[in-house]
Amino acid sequence: MATCGEVLIELLEAYGVEVVFGIPGVHNVELYRGLSRSTIRHVTPRHEQGAGFMADGYARVTGKPGVCFTITGPGLTNILTAMGQSYADSIPMLVISSCISRSELNSAQGRLHELPSQRDLARGVSALSYTVLSPDQLPEIVARAFALFAGGRPRPVYIEIPVDVIAMPADHLPRTPRALPHRPLPPxxxxxxxxxxxxxxxxxxxxxxxxxxxxxxxxxxxxxxxxxxxxxxxxxxxxxxxxxxxxxxxxxxxxxxxxxxxxxxxxxxxxxxxxxxxxxxxxxxxxxxxxxxxxxxxxxxxxxxxxxxxxxxxxxxxxxxxxxxxxxxxxxxxxxxxxxxxxxxxxxxALPAGTDVYERVMAAIDAALPDAVIVGDSTQTVYFANQFYRPKSPRSFFNSSTGYGTLGYAVPAAVGARLGTPKERPVVVLVGDGGILFTIGELAAAVEARAAIVIVVWNNDGYGEIRNYMRGRQIAPIGTDLLVPDLVAIAKGFGCAAERVESRAALADALTRAGDFPLPTLIEIREDADFLKG
CATH class of the missing domain: 3.40.50.1220 (TPP-binding domain)
Structure with missing residues (x-):
């Protein structure tokens, strides 16, 4: 007898889902019961925000919805930032979460992971937000999500399933996907x-x-x-x-x-x-x-x-x-x-002074790793590249400086992009030393998934863009000069290849070698490096 959670896996397969990004927990383990028998690949991030960013990157390169599993309470609140980025940039994402049992909803009894209303929290960063109150509702609600992705503005959809409903018998439910609409045409x-x-x-x-x-x-x-x-x-x-x-x-x-x-x-x-x-x-x-x-x-x-x-x-x-x-x-x-x-x-x-430095960095990437997918964080390299860079094909250059403007996006988003991109195309990350520390734990997920991304870190000892902005407004910089650990050593500790480059030749060589390495590579460039100055 199939449970509601098992039927959900079958429905996702039927709608063409190939990858799920998620973290199992005591409240959502029934979502995982059917995964071992499915063709869907599961990737485990180290934080639910990372799951959302991975799904976002996957969706951007494939055009398919990125799918996430989260747990009740903190799982949802952790992924909300990633949902906000996807909502702002019109990226299709399906977030499926557990929630407390139906009899305990809104009970305020201090249940594990209890929130007054998960659904209301998710509503602000999703186009649709549903609670599945019985297994019989599941096929229709899943169909509504994929109908939005197919026929409307593709933003996140949130579906929560109470822990008692996930485990209910559901063998009678249809597994056939419903016909999906086409996007409209003007009169x-x-x-x-x-x-x-x-x-x-x-x-x-x-x-x-x-x-x-x-x-x-x-x-x-x-x-x-x-x-x-x-x-x-x-x-x-x-x-x-x-x-x-x-x-x-x-x-x-x-x-x-x-x-x-x-x-x-x-x-x-x-x-x-x-x-x-x-x-x-x-x-x-x-x-x-x-x-x-x-x-x-x-x-x-x-x-x-x-x-x-x-x-x-x-x-x-x-x-x-x-x-x-x-x-x-x-x-x-x-x-x-x-x-x-x-x-x-x-x-x-009319480009701003100093643009030539970043043009040289991007030219080095293009020369060593032609036709790469470039995934950017909110960082100086990206802000400048946005003003001049032209990729060879669509879905090949995107970053979190658009829309919501999150830090920590690029590494996990690149993992998702790597899983959705043909192996012969490189995937390159542009990130700063401040931004990478938001989600540096996802290097473990990247190594585990054998996602061979190339991470180019721009190190300016903190939040350099904000430091410059404060000075421009005659505000003494506070909170922008940070203790930055040895990123090369940390990356090696996760099992990545890593090095700090001190010349243009070293940068070109490191990028070329990274393209052949089967695991992530981190390349650190210090903003004050002599080779960037001319």
Whole structure:
């Protein structure tokens, strides 16, 4: 007789789940009863926050939902930060947690791991939040989660199951997955209105965000049909190849790019929030003088923060294909590539002082580990790379400086990315000495999972970015100069390869050797190293 927990495993398999990130505990062990007979791989992080970040990284490289198992109480509160990062960046994540027995819910009797309401805590960082009160509800609730991932804005879904329900008989439940929806397409009248605005434009521009990451062919075809200088946001990098002539530059508020967007007679924005983190170091408000067409799966997004003149609510790829069909082939050549070249040159000149240091680091990574997936933390290397770096393909450059902006994201997220990426592609971490200490214990999980990630640590003896920010605001830095342990020794203690590099040749050699090592490698670069200075 199969239990509810065992049927859950069968349902996850039926919906295509291949990996679960979780930590077993006394309240959720019944979730594990069926795992030994399933094809699902289980990966054990050292903290539930790590589980969530691993699921996030896995989801970003595969496009599939990352799945986590947590325990009651602290398991949920530990994973909430990771759920917040995924919620902010529209990443599909399924968090399945135990909770106390139905008879004890809201009893305030001091039960183990008891919270007044786990579900309410999870609700703020999830698109859907459910409590399974009987096994009969399980198939429908799981189907709702995967329906959201398939047909809506893909954010975390939280499902909690009381410990008594997990163990209940459930052999009668169906295991067949339900039919899932496709994302919607805007009405034909809206497509026609957008096509009319596009035909009338003389100086169009295109902004593409992470909502279009699954449609590289449609994005490229549309950019070329529009003949528009194109800006790819951080989560959209790689949708056009690095040398594509229509790439105009990177961050939205690079002064020449912002001026061009505001002067354009048409801006088409696809799957982007115009978010604050695309505007480093200072967020700014855009005032568009031309027509703004916004394409987004979320109807709420087309009204803020820059309301659309022509809103198109629907799947990015399908909507772009419908627009291409409505527009037909271009009749004459335009000046898009010339305008884009001018913007590239102007935006490169406007990059902040010191960018060349980080350009050399990223060039070394590209040379030694071509076509790597690069996973970043909130750290100086990432803040600068966001302003110039162009990966070769989509789903290859992402970091936690976007959206929620968590520290400690990169190492566990890279473990998840490694498990979802073909073995021949390297996975590289960009992290600071402050950030890595948040989740350094996940090196153990990386070694255990044989996740051969390459960790490039930027060591500036603490929270260097905040230190500089405080000084810029004439505040004496307090709490930013930290005791940083010997990261090389710690990494070796976990079983990783590790070294501190003191020259460009040593960095190149270490990166090359890391690409062939079957376990994680940590490479430490000190910010004050002589070889970075010129």
């Amino acid at each position: 034909s009248a809206d497509i026609a209105a957008a096509a009319e605005a596009i035909r009338a434009a003389k100086r169009p521009m295109l902004v593409v965000g992470g909502g279009a990451v699954g449609a590289p062919a449609a994005v490229r075809a549309f950019a070329e049909r529009l003949d528009a200088p194109t800006i790819l946001t951080i989560n959209a990098r790689g949708l056009l190849p690095p040398a594509h002539p229509l790439i105009a530059g990177e961050l939205l508020t690079n002064p020449p790019l912002k001026a061009a967007l505001e002067a354009a007679d048409l801006v088409v924005a696809v799957g982007t929030e115009f978010g604050e983190t695309e505007m480093y170091p200072v967020p700014e408000v855009f005032t568009f003088s031309g027509t703004l067409v916004r394409i987004d799966i979320d109807p709420d997004q087309v009204t803020r923060p820059s309301p659309a003149d022509v809103p198109l609510v629907g799947d990015a790829g399908a909507t772009l294909e419908a627009l291409l069909a409505a527009l037909g082939p271009a009749t004459t050549g335009g000046d898009g590539a010339t305008r884009a070249a001018g913007l590239r040159q102007a935006s490169a000149r």
